Structure formats: C-alpha cells, structure tokens
Amino acid sequence: DPQIVDHYSYDQTGTLLRVVEFFTDIYIRKSYNVLQTIRQPEAIVFLGDMLDGGREWGDDQWLEEYERYKSIFRNRSPHTVPVYDMAGNHDIGIGNTVVKTALERYHKYVGPTNQVVNLGGHYLILLDSLTLESDTPAVSAASRQLVERLANETAEKPRLLFSHVPLWRPDGTNCGPLRQSPGGSLLNRRGYQFRDQLFQNTTSYLLRSIQPTAIFSGDDHDTCTITHPVPSKNGIRRAVEYTIGAFGWASGVPIASYGLLTLYPEMGLPAAHVVQNCYLPYQLGIYKVYAVSFVLSLLIVAAYCYRGSRSWHPMACKPSDDDLASEVSEGYGRLRLSPSPSPRAEGLPLPLPASMPGKWQLNRAGFMLRVLLAMKSIVVVALPTY
Numbered sequence: 245d246p247q248i249v250d251h252y253s254y255d256q257t258g259t260l261l262r263v264v265e266f267f268t269d270i271y272i273r274k275s276y277n278v279l280q281t282i283r284q285p286e287a288i289v290f291l292g293d294m295l296d297g298g299r300e301w302g303d304d305q306w307l308e309e310y311e312r313y314k315s316i317f318r319n320r321s322p323h324t325v326p327v328y329d330m331a332g333n334h335d336i337g338i339g340n341t342v343v344k345t346a347l348e349r350y351h352k353y354v355g356p357t358n359q360v361v362n363l364g365g366h367y368l369i370l371l372d373s374l375t376l377e378s379d380t381p382a383v384s385a386a387s388r389q390l391v392e393r394l395a396n397e398t399a400e401k402p403r404l405l406f407s408h409v410p411l412w413r414p415d416g417t418n419c420g421p422l423r424q425s426p427g428g429s430l431l432n433r434r435g436y437q438f439r440d441q442l443f444q445n446t447t448s449y450l451l452r453s454i455q456p457t458a459i460f461s462g463d464d465h466d467t468c469t470i471t472h473p474v475p476s477k478n479g480i481r482r483a484v485e486y487t488i489g490a491f492g493w494a495s496g497v498p499i500a501s502y503g504l505l506t507l508y509p510e511m512g513l514p515a516a517h518v519v520q521n522c523y524l525p526y527q528l529g530i531y532k533v534y535a536v537s538f539v540l541s542l543l544i545v546a547a548y549c550y551r552g553s554r555s556w557h558p559m560a561c562k563p564s565d566d567d568l569a570s571e572v573s574e575g576y577g578r579l580r581l582s583p584s585p586s587p588r589a590e591g592l593p594l595p596l597p598a599s600m601p602g603k604w605q606l607n608r609a610g611f612m613l614r615v616l617l618a619m620k621s622i623v624v625v626a627l628p629t630y
Contacts, residue, residue: 245293245332245462245490248272248313252297252334253494268494273316275491275500275524280320283504287325287363289370290317291462291488292332292408294354299337299346299437310353330370331357332408332463337437339377347375347383358390365509366402366517369394369454373407377446395453402515404505405456409439409463410487411472412447419468419487422521424497430468430487440464451475451483458517459485460503465495467521486519493527500524541622542615549614550606558602 249268251261279285295301295309319327331350336357337343350357357372369390376387394403416429432441440463442450450456451474459472468487473480489501504520 245465245488245495246272246290246313246317247293247296247332247334247465247490247492247495248309248316249492249494250296250309252300264494268492269312269316271500271527272492273318276317277320279502280325285325287361288319288327289368289406289460290327290329291406291460292330292374293334293463294329294332296334298335299333299343303349306349307353326361328359328361328368328370329354330406330408330462331372331374333374333438336374338374338409338439340379341437342375342378342380342383344383356386358386360390360394362401364507364517365515366404366457366507367399368404368406369456370406371450371454373409373442373446373450377443391450391453399455401510402457402517403454404517405450405454405459407442407450407459407461409442410461410468411450411459411485412441412444413470413472413485417470419466419470422467422469424489424499425466430464430466438463447472456483458483458519460505461485461487462490463487465490466497467501469521484519486521489521491524493524498528499526542619545618545622546615549611549618553607553611553614554604555607556602557605 249265251257254264294313295306298306298309301309317327319325331347331354336347336350347357357375359368359370361368361370371390372387375383376391378384410430412432413430415432418428419430430440434440441447451472455474455476464487466487467489469484471482471484474483486503488503489495489497489499491500491502493500501521501523504522506518506520508516508518
C-alpha cells in the first residue's frame with residue numbers, strides 16, 4: 245500500500261501535518277526512485293489505498309492530494325513500464341459502505357478497478373474485492389462479471405489473483421517469520437470503512453472460481469504468508485497468499501517493505517513465479533542515529549567554542565609598601581644602580597609582584613555566536629545530503 249500521509253492519518257493539521265508530510269513524502273519518493281533504477285521492473289502494481297482520506301474528500305481536495313501522490317510516485321519510464329493502481333478501502337470504501345461518488349471519481353481519474361493483465365506467461369487478475377462484497381448490484385456488477393467470466397473460461401496460463409483485502413483464514417493462522425507485528429497472525433476485525441479479511445464465503449467463491457496459483461493482497465501494512473486450499477477437478481491443491489507490507493515508514497510497522505515478483509513464462513518447463521519480500525531502510529532508526537549524532541556534535545562544538553571564548557582577567561590588587569620596598573631594594577642591589585628618587589615620589593606606576601592572581605571569564609555572547617556558526621556549517625553540509 246502506498247497510503248501517503250494526510251489529515252486523516254493521525255488527525256493532524258497545520259504546521260505539524262506539513263512537517264509529517266514532508267518527511268514521509270521525501271522518504272517514499274527517494275525509495276521509489278531508487279527502486280526503479282536498481283530493479284528496472286517491467287510493470288508495477290499498487291495494491292490500493294493511494295490516499296489515507298481519499299473517500300472522505302470532495303473533488304477539489306482529492307485532486308490536490310492526487311497530484312501530490314503522482315509527484316511522489318513518478319513513473320520514470322511511462323512509455324515502457326505500465327503502472328496498475330488498484331483501489332483500496334481508503335480510496336472508495338468497502339462492501340455496503342462503498343462511496344459511490346468516490347468510486348466514480350476513481351474510474352474517471354485513475355482507471356478501472358478490475359483488470360486482467362497478460363504478463364510474463366501469467367494472467368494477473370486485479371480484482372476489485374471491495375465492491376464485490378456490496379449487496380448493491382450496480383456497485384458489485386463489474387467485479388462479479390469478471391469472476392464469473394474467469395470461472396467459465398479455461399485457464400490457459402497460471403492465474404495470479406490480486407486483492408486489496410486479504411482473503412479469509414482461520415483465526416490464529418500464523419503469518420510466518422517475516423511478520424513484524426506482535427501476535428504473529430492477521431486479525432479479523434471490522435470497523436468504519438475497513439475489514440481485515442474478506443468474508444469466508446467470498447474467499448471460497450474466489451478460490452473456486454478463479455483457481456489462482458498465488459494470491460497477493462495488501463491493506464494490513466505488514467507481511468503475512470499463508471496457504472489456502474484450492475478445490476479443483478484434480479482434488480485439493482495449495483495456493484500461497486502473500487500479504488505485502490506498506491511502502492511508507494509511518495504506517496504502523498517499524499520497517500516499510502514491498503514485494504518483488506519474478507515471472508518465468510512457459511519455455512519447455514511449466515510457467516513459474518518467485519516472490520521476495522524486500523525491505524526499505526529503517527527510517528525511525530536512522531532518525532535516532534541523527535538525533536544522537538546531533539547531540540554529540542553539539543557537545544563537541546560547545547567544548548571547542550568554550551575554550552575559544554574565555555579570556556584571562558587579572559585581579560586588581562595593590563602591593564603593600566613592604567613588598568614594594570623589598571622588590572625595589574633587591575632589584576637595585578643586584579643591578580648596583582646609583583640611588584635614584586623613589587618611584588612613589590616621582591609619581592611613577594608601582595611595579596607589580598611576579599605572580600598576579602586572576603580568573604578566566606567567559607564571553608557568553610561570543611560563545612553562543614561561535615556555537616551557532618559552527619552548527620550552521622554542519623547543517624549546511626548535512627541537510628542537502630538528506
């Protein structure tokens with residue numbers, strides 16, 4: 245799920261929202277650009293939830309956020325690499341709570357919510373399972389028609405089913421060792437405009453009708469890998485469902501992730517696929533390193549500037565007549581000078597003792613200025629690299 249942060253993510257507004265959007269957007273944008281360069285994909289599939297509050301907005305605000313979304317997920321090869329956006333419950337709602345205006349807007353500006361893609365010797369079934377569970381025929385018709393068509397057709401190539409919401413599974417089904425959330429299993433909660441899993445009867449209907457070789461889902465923001473029994477003419481076989489984690493670092497799991505699907509077409513051997521769960525940099529951990537580094541830099545700079553901002557100030561003291569007479573007589577005795585008038589009598593300044601007491605004083609304004617200038621230099625060097 246891309247699910248870029250907005251007002252509906254954490255109920256933030258104003259400056260705080262802008263700061264959160266800035267840091268989450270720059271992380272996603274950098275990651276997406278780098279991945280396009282190093283992975284060089286032949287196609288990209290987003291599993292839904294483009295925007296966190298998409299279904300709640302009017303057209304003007306939605307279009308503004310959609311432009312922001314496109315600027316973050318900019319396709320660097322639009323003529324050669326197709327991008328398929330699936331709808332999520334945050335985009336259009338789910339089941340009987342699908343927002344009709346949001347669904348129509350999605351069709352108008354983004355594209356169809358149901359697609360069949362022929363790629364790499366496989367059929368990618370991008371199914372709108374959100375509208376499929378609606379009791380309103382006008383809403384669910386397109387999704388049901390696709391499922392029925394696939395059920396009546398002979399599968400010439402392996403089918404890979406893509407659904408925004410994960411399929412049903414028995415309570416407590418373990419998600420495997422890659423899951424980050426505590427508990428180890430995907431819950432089955434329901435609430436306002438969300439559902440953790442499709443209904444059990446919907447799941448059975450899809451597995452029986454589509455006969456998928458593998459299933460890919462999103463919505464949960466965390467990784468989960470399980471198997472489903474798929475009834476077929478030759479008995480029961482197993483299909484693996486891969487729930488792919490969220491792409492952003494502010495989505496409720498420590499480390500953002502994505503799925504890498506490699507397709508092998510039939511070339512003397514049966515068509516096959518390989519799935520890898522891949523992880524992005526641990527951004528919160530990076531920020532912790534930044535914070536510690538900043539504090540250490542500040543302490544080192546402060547210690548250096550403290551030494552350079554101090555100066556020695558002698559204490560003003562007046563020598564006694566006995567000290568003066570002793571030093572003067574000793575000095576004259578060593579040099580064997582002829583008698584001369586007394587310095588005091590001539591109005592000359594009195595010589596000072598050899599050791600003069602005093603103290604170091606800190607120029608506070610100079611110290612603060614030195615620290616600020618030094619930290620400014622550090623920031624000027626570090627910030628552009630971020």
